[in-house]
Amino acid sequence: MIIEIWTKEKYAGNEEAAFIARLAHAGLKVKTARLSRLYRVDADFTKADFSRIASDLLTDNITEHCSLTPGKAGLKSAYRVEVWLKDSVTDVVGESVKEAVADVAGKLPAAVRFGRAYYVPCASELKLKLAVSKILVNEVVNKFKIEKC
Template sequence: MTAKNGAGAQQPASVFRVEVTGKPGFPDAAGNAIAAQFPLLGLPAPADVRVCPVYEITGKLTQREIELAARDLLADPVTQDYRIGDGAISAGFLIGPHWRVEVWLKASVSDPVEASVRKGLADLGLPTPERVRCGTAYKIAGRMTAAQVEKAAKKILSNPVIHRVTLASP
């Protein structure tokens, strides 16, 4: 969708991606629970698993408005940090062998978190976004093959009927 600016030109909606991560020194209980499931499937136990909510927000919002939403709505300022960007793996996660698994609902599946994010944005007085997508990034540290990570993604991290999964290892 586009809107006309003062000069009559079309201005496209912006797409912002917000990733929320745990601050150093705070345990990741969800990540620890996931890591404990790997050996149950005959997979090597990862050294660490971090679970990071990811939000893709499309609309007529400014960088400043997205910063406000990330700080005041999407992340807990005591235990979490956030990053607005393209989804590149953060420098702090580049030590040693690792994988990144992103899990998103398929387009045909309704997203229950979307309504909460939309309401939260409205409560902050921000413009209503055209689209909100909510996913999860799993940062898995440890020596694993692509086949092992794919197995974990299918059996632990997602439901293939409703989720789309992407794997990355830099």
């Protein structure tokens, strides 16, 4: 199960502006973008369990909202970039969340991995890929995929 956590739009201005500036630095100019955090929880839990983990543990309900169906940014003609640490690389955040999930759900998940998603409206997937490889991922430790929303 992948849980996606979003900063609510009215609080997301700073992180989006910083991200847009970094994209521009890498040669890709866009006007808008959205960002989210991803938690892949490998566990045999019910949907209700996952829902509780998402809203009670992983989301700050004042500034954030969560979703169990990732990929809905509400941006037109956008690409979605999903970035994870490779499975062979230590994921410190994932390990901490794994312990916390066990406290909330009463069962230890097999694994938790932490990642990020970026939603970028742009015309060229190639240009986006180039910018992503310049500023978002290091293929030594990261794996990523780009897909049309």
